[in-house]
Amino acid sequence: MAQITADRVLILDFGSQFTQLIARRVRESGVYCEIWPFNVDPQKIADYAPRGIILSGGPASVTEDVAPKIPEIVFEMGLPVLGICYGQQAMCAQLGGLVEGHNHREFGRAFVEVTDTCALFDGIPEGWAMGAREQVWMSHGDRVTRLPPGFRPVGTSDGSPFAAIADDERRFYGVQFHLEVVHTPHGAAILRNFTHAIAGCRGDWTMAGFKQAQIDAIRAQVGSGRVICGLSGGVDSAVAAALIHEAIGDQLTCIFVDHGLLRLNEADEVVKVFRDRFNITLVHRDASEMFLSALDGVSDPEIKRKTIGGLFIDVFEEEAAKLGGADFLAQGTLYPDVIESVSFTGGPSVTIKSHHNVGGLPARMRMKLVEPLRELFKDEVRVLGLELGLPKSLIGRHPFPGPGLAIRIPGAISREKLDLLRRADAIFLEELRLNNLYDAIWQAFAVLLPVRTVGVMGDGRTYDLACALRAVTSTDGMTADVYPFEVTFLSRVANRIVNEVRGINRVTYDITSKPPGTIEWE
Structure with missing residues (x-):
């Protein structure tokens, strides 16, 4: 995907609940970006060669001894850097400024007075001109109280004397407020100024380009091998299957395991779309009796999920064996799944619910993964599906859980x-x-x-x-x-x-x- 992602931005995650929103806003402006944990190997950052780096917010306090640190290479690469909330505070603390806790905390809606011109604010219609008072969304207790050498203030708020700062020579910028949320009305425009005007990205990352690049990547990975894909009836697996089929045609076989927990008429719709409309080789296994028997009397939601997930793998393996095996298994893993599989601290995320795609396959299956959607967010997957010609009625479906209706019936089913x-x-x-x-x-x-x-x-x-x-x-x-x-x-x-x-x-x-x-x- 080098031809599409050469103009790319890197987001270093310090644990903010809004980090994914930063990435979504950047991609919406046509710039490819990825989210990495702040403690990633610095050499990886250098090898990635981004046009600019964005530092996310986070729950920690810069004043603590164990506070997450920005890798020094970020400041040594000569790249534009934008710090948001904690990212701004950490940047100031590490470059010679001062950050302190303060009694006047700011949470929720606030207003920033623009005190000087700045490349971040250039050309934004109806606002962010010198002297303007603009609505933003704040979420901080600490604040910067002394700027590092080279920085100047360009915005202030009631609770933050340095609500926006700039070092024009090094192209380092920081904002105390959150640009990525809709409650900062011109936040997306400020982010666009950073990625396009300051970092020099062209903004030519498109879903049509992504589609062709992934088709090429799938062909290179699979070669003459065979791929099997588990269809669930949901958007992710459907788009993954359609993309892979466009890349390798009859080398793909889809297996649709009907566990009897789907919505009304959903199984028939899946078969109609993939077997009849797209002429994709499809194995439809009605295993509803097996699943319902295994779930008889089971009321604990986690046991339900694990029972369904384990049995699904067993049935899937059985059908795959009937096909004589395959070299690759396709999964509809999305970028949020990848991000959430490792927390920003580098350790395992808290388990909210099981039965996610990330984590790989049982070793006994001896297949390599093909995950063509693992760089996309859900809304991007829907756009890709339309590019592939999937019906809007399927692409526009609401998300549906892997365990199906079993987790929409609390207690025994x-x-x-x-x-x-x-x-x-x-x-x-x-x-x-x-x-x-x-x-x-x-x-x-x-x-x-x-x-x-x-x-x-x-x-x-x-x-x-x-x-x-x-x-x-x-x-x-x-x-x-x-x-x-x-x-x-x-x-x-x-x-x-x-x-x-x-x-x-x-x-x-x-x-x-x-x-x-x-x-x-x-």
């Missing part, structure tokens, strides 16, 4: 409960589409609760199950806000579910954000 949930979920999604709401939502689904409630239908009393509806907005699934439906819409959906799905007599709406909750219930 059964075929009867799965049927109830499928029908309720289908009604919810149908109403979203009928009301042009589906594409405005990151993820929406129904959850069948292990709770029975009293109801009245006609002249009779019911004692049936309750279900919850969940709908959130998000950019990448890392954080999420509840979607603010009109009450009339929720009432219509609840009315349809209760009337059309016998066995459910009560519907609730989950209004928990992430954090503190997760998007899925289990």
Whole structure:
């Protein structure tokens, strides 16, 4: 991918929850970038040869002895450097400035007064001119109280005398506020000034170029070998399969293991798209009875996930063996999976839930991985899917968990409960589409609760199950806000579910954000 990523930026991660947002904003401007932990081998940074380096925020305090340090090579390469929040503080502390804790902390919306001109602010329409007062988003307790030699202040706020700083000669810049969040209205434009005007990137990284580069890379990696790909019905595996098929054609065989935990009619849709429309060699194994038998009586969510994941590998291996084996296994691993597999401290991330792609294969499978999407975020995968000609109805699908509906039924599952949930979920999604709401939502689904409630239908009393509806907005699934439906819409959906799905007599709406909750219930 050298011809596409020659103009690339490196982001060093100090643990901010917003680091991925920095990368997304940079890529949205047509500049390729990657996120590496701050303690990466300095030689790797030199070998990567970026046009510029961005230092993320982070939860640590520069005033602590164990505070993460910026690799010295960052300041020795002659490259532009932009420090954001902790990144600014660490840069100042290491270059001879002073950072102190302060009673006047800033969290949330704040305002910066532009006190001098700066290359970061040049040409931004309707703001960031000298003397302007601009809204930003702050999240800091410490602050810079003395600048290093060579720096000058270009912006100040109530809680930070050096809210924006510049060393024009070395092209080192720092901001105390977060450019990457939407609450800093012109943050993306400031980032673009850094990547394009200061670092000199052309901004010519496109998904069409990525597609062709990956096709070339797949052909070079696979050669004349055979590849098998596990289809799940989700967007990631679908795009991976379509991309690999375009690269190597009949050398690819897809295996679709139907575990009986998919949404209504989803298995039929997968077969129709890949076997009938794209003419991809597809093995469809209906293993629903095997999975449901293994899950009988299992109520612990982590055991559910591990049971499904382990059995999926067993069935997949069995079908692969029938094909006479293969040299490569394709996976729809995405860039957030890669980032989250190693924390910014270089150690293992906290396990929120299992059954992720990253981590590789059982050694006994003796296949090499093909992961053509591992450099992309979810929204970029959707754009690639459209480039490949996949139907918008498939590409635009909301994320769906690997363990399927098993983790949308808290407690033990059964075929009867799965049927109830499928029908309720289908009604919810149908109403979203009928009301042009589906594409405005990151993820929406129904959850069948292990709770029975009293109801009245006609002249009779019911004692049936309750279900919850969940709908959130998000950019990448890392954080999420509840979607603010009109009450009339929720009432219509609840009315349809209760009337059309016998066995459910009560519907609730989950209004928990992430954090503190997760998007899925289990």
